[in-house]
Amino acid sequence: MENTIALEARSIYKSFNDPVTVDVLKDVSFRVDRGEYASIIGRSGSGKSTLLYILSTMDTDFTGELLIDGIGVRNKTEKELAAIRNEKIGFVFQFHYLLNEFTAIKNVMLPGFKLNKVSEEELEHNAYGYLKDLGTEKLARKMAYQLSGGEKQRVAIARAMINDPLLIMCDEPTGNLDSKNADIVFNIFKDLTETYNKTLLVVTHDLDFANKTGRIIELHDGRVL
Amino acid sequence: MKLKHLSEIALALMRARWKQTMVAAIGVTFSIALFVTLLGFMEGLNNLLDGIVLNRTPHVRLYNDIQPSKLQPIDMSDAFKDYHNFISSVKPGKKRKEIYNAQQIVKKLQSDDRVLGVAPKITDQVFYNLGNIDLNGIINGLDVEQEAKLFAFSDYVIKGNYQDLQTISNSIIIGQGVADIINAKVDDIVTVTAAGGEQFPLKVIGIYESGLSEIDKRQSFASLTTTRKLLGVNSNYISDIQIKLKDLDIAPTLAVEYENLFSLDAEDIQTANAQFETGSSVRSIISYAVGITLLIVSGFGIYNILNMLIYEKMDTIAILKATGFAGSDVKKIFISISLSIGVAGAFGGIIFGVLMSLGIDAIPFSAPSLPTVDTYPIDYGLQYYAIAILFAMLTTYLAGWLPAKKASKVDPVIIIRGK
Numbered sequence: 001m002e003n004t005i006a007l008e009a010r011s012i013y014k015s016f017n018d019p020v021t022v023d024v025l026k027d028v029s030f031r032v033d034r035g036e037y038a039s040i041i042g043r044s045g046s047g048k049s050t051l052l053y054i055l056s057t058m059d060t061d062f063t064g065e066l067l068i069d070g071i072g073v074r075n076k077t078e079k080e081l082a083a084i085r086n087e088k089i090g091f092v093f094q095f096h097y098l099l100n101e102f103t104a105i106k107n108v109m110l111p112g113f114k115l116n117k118v119s120e121e122e123l124e125h126n127a128y129g130y131l132k133d134l135g136t137e138k139l140a141r142k143m144a145y146q147l148s149g150g151e152k153q154r155v156a157i158a159r160a161m162i163n164d165p166l167l168i169m170c171d172e173p174t175g176n177l178d179s180k181n182a183d184i185v186f187n188i189f190k191d192l193t194e195t196y197n198k199t200l201l202v203v204t205h206d207l208d209f210a211n212k213t214g215r216i217i218e219l220h221d222g223r224v225l
Numbered sequence: 226m227k228l229k230h231l232s233e234i235a236l237a238l239m240r241a242r243w244k245q246t247m248v249a250a251i252g253v254t255f256s257i258a259l260f261v262t263l264l265g266f267m268e269g270l271n272n273l274l275d276g277i278v279l280n281r282t283p284h285v286r287l288y289n290d291i292q293p294s295k296l297q298p299i300d301m302s303d304a305f306k307d308y309h310n311f312i313s314s315v316k317p318g319k320k321r322k323e324i325y326n327a328q329q330i331v332k333k334l335q336s337d338d339r340v341l342g343v344a345p346k347i348t349d350q351v352f353y354n355l356g357n358i359d360l361n362g363i364i365n366g367l368d369v370e371q372e373a374k375l376f377a378f379s380d381y382v383i384k385g386n387y388q389d390l391q392t393i394s395n396s397i398i399i400g401q402g403v404a405d406i407i408n409a410k411v412d413d414i415v416t417v418t419a420a421g422g423e424q425f426p427l428k429v430i431g432i433y434e435s436g437l438s439e440i441d442k443r444q445s446f447a448s449l450t451t452t453r454k455l456l457g458v459n460s461n462y463i464s465d466i467q468i469k470l471k472d473l474d475i476a477p478t479l480a481v482e483y484e485n486l487f488s489l490d491a492e493d494i495q496t497a498n499a500q501f502e503t504g505s506s507v508r509s510i511i512s513y514a515v516g517i518t519l520l521i522v523s524g525f526g527i528y529n530i531l532n533m534l535i536y537e538k539m540d541t542i543a544i545l546k547a548t549g550f551a552g553s554d555v556k557k558i559f560i561s562i563s564l565s566i567g568v569a570g571a572f573g574g575i576i577f578g579v580l581m582s583l584g585i586d587a588i589p590f591s592a593p594s595l596p597t598v599d600t601y602p603i604d605y606g607l608q609y610y611a612i613a614i615l616f617a618m619l620t621t622y623l624a625g626w627l628p629a630k631k632a633s634k635v636d637p638v639i640i641i642r643g644k
């Protein structure tokens with residue numbers, strides 16, 4: 001039987017101690033079902049990014065429970081967490097963050113190298129497919145630093161897709177895009193949930209963007225409203 | 226994660242700092258090249274210098290030492306058996322230098338399969354006379370064939386033909402120093418006086434030069450027969466038996482064994498030439514120390530470039546980790562960068578090392594004491610190359626290990642938040 005809950009947070013607390021103790025997240029609990037398109041909004045400094053880093057398993061310094069695809073991440077080693085990220089989570093950052101040493105298509109393929117489930121030819125074929133879906137197939141052989149901001153963002157989305165993850169998380173994916181490009185990204189995400197049945201969790205400042213998503217999770221002073 | 230993909234990432238990162246990577250690799254090349262050249266040259270010299278002595282020294286020498294008996298009469302007396310007896314100024318009794326049953330001992334040794342060869346010998350004090358000069362020296366009666374075969378005697382006969390010792394009766398080869406002092410040339414007749422007092426005219430058929438002037442100023446060589454006639458001893462007289470072994474290292478144990486077996490004194494080469502061993506090993510240690518220091522310095526070069534690379538590539542490391550690369554993968558990437566610098570450097574170093582060695586090997590070098598040598602000596606022993614490669618791998622691995630560990634610990638959250 002397939003787990004219908006993609007991600008579940010159970011009373012997550014997080015505080016920083018430097019220079020003074022600040023409780024950034026307080027008793028954050030929610031769940032996201034498979035195929036959901038959810039956005040997280042909140043004022044600047046309300047803890048959105050902090051939450052996303054915890055949800056993506058990169059930050060393990062918190063109290064509470066986090067389940068991804070029904071698996072608790074507590075007591076997992078750094079290596080096991082990396083494997084979970086690699087297989088189940090695609091991450092898109094605000095600042096595209098491609099590796100400048102590689103071509104666009106190699107950037108897309110990198111997480112696939114790590115997963116090592118399909119042959120290199122098949123991986124390249126898949127990568128090309130995703131680039132094409134995002135309208136960037138012509139850029140495949142260009143070096144990452146030669147791309148424009150919007151192009152980089154789309155390549156980064158393709159990279160998040162490559163291992164066919166359960167969840168795609170984005171931190172302000174439209175933060176430095178104009179409204180036209182933001183629309184493109186929104187539609188791509190919508191498409192991902194509809195045609196690929198992906199689960200999307202998008203942190204955004206952009207209320208218009210959030211209102212169009214299926215569900216809004218609002219953070220206020222570290223609590224979910 | 227396939228090795229191919231790890232190395233693809235490593236290569237891409239290196240390419241971003243191509244020049245510095247090259248400099249680090251050249252550092253390794255330089256140190257490996259110097260390491261193998263230095264050691265090859267140093268060991269070549271060592272072998273050469275050792276050869277001057279060791280080639281000519283028997284591995285075990287059997288002789289009758291003129292020493293007071295270890296067992297004095299008082300020790301045999303029942304009355305004083307349980308006492309500690311102190312006797313001062315003990316003098317040796319009359320004892321002959323002759324080895325009894327020398328022929329049988331030689332036969333027995335020849336059938337021992339640890340023994341490569343045996344050369345009987347007679348040594349005794351003599352005076353060389355020419356005109357008014359009397360020069361004291363040592364005559365060596367040789368089994369010419371064996372001496373040439375086992376102890377490279379012919380290499381040191383610089384004038385004349387050593388085989389004439391056997392064919393021409395009453396002939397002698399004198400040391401260069403002796404020849405200079407008594408002013409003798411080949412074909413001259415010198416008069417030699419044995420310690421017994423007998424005077425004997427001998428024909429100089431050759432000049433000997435060992436390179437050690439102390440030896441050349443005293444020694445002369447004749448056949449066993451001539452020497453026996455000179456000393457006025459019987460026709461079986463032998464004072465030394467020189468043994469060359471197949472394995473030099475067992476000389477000390479065999480010396481003890483023969484000493485007991487034949488009731489003779491035995492001296493092994495290690496005891497006889499302890500100071501040469503020390504000299505060689507000190508030279509080796511110094512060259513190893515210099516070589517290894519060079520390799521360590523080149524290790525620091527790699528350490529630096531890797532540290533730089535890691536600071537520069539923090540973002541890349543963070544992204545790799547965010548997309549699911551574990552700390553251990555990142556570590557492997559940086560260690561493989563370090564090792565490939567090491568491997569490339571070592572490869573170049575070996576090539577340059579061989580070329581430099583060949584270069585030194587071609588420089589003319591002649592020393593009167595070394596008749597068989599005409600260029601600088603190089604030992605092309607594979608072991609130096611193996612040690613160099615091993616050490617290069619070790620230092621590059623260690624140099625890569627610390628930065629790689631640091632890279633593996635990079636917290637992607639801090640980097641990504643910092644953007």
Ligand SMILES: Nc1ncnc2c1ncn2[C@@H]1O[C@H](COP(=O)(O)OP(=O)(O)OP(=O)(O)O)[C@@H](O)[C@H]1O
Pocket residue numbers: 016017018019022024042043044045046047048049050051642
């Ligand atoms: N490493 C840190 N040490 C101390 N405080 C931190 C640290 N990281 C974040 N904070 C604090 O935690 C709070 C939440 O930060 P976070 O980045 O999650 O906010 P955000 O909701 O993403 O804001 P924005 O919309 O501006 O991106 C902020 O008040 C911030 O100052």
Ligand SMILES: [Mg+2]
Pocket residue numbers: 048049050
């Ligand atoms: Mg944020």
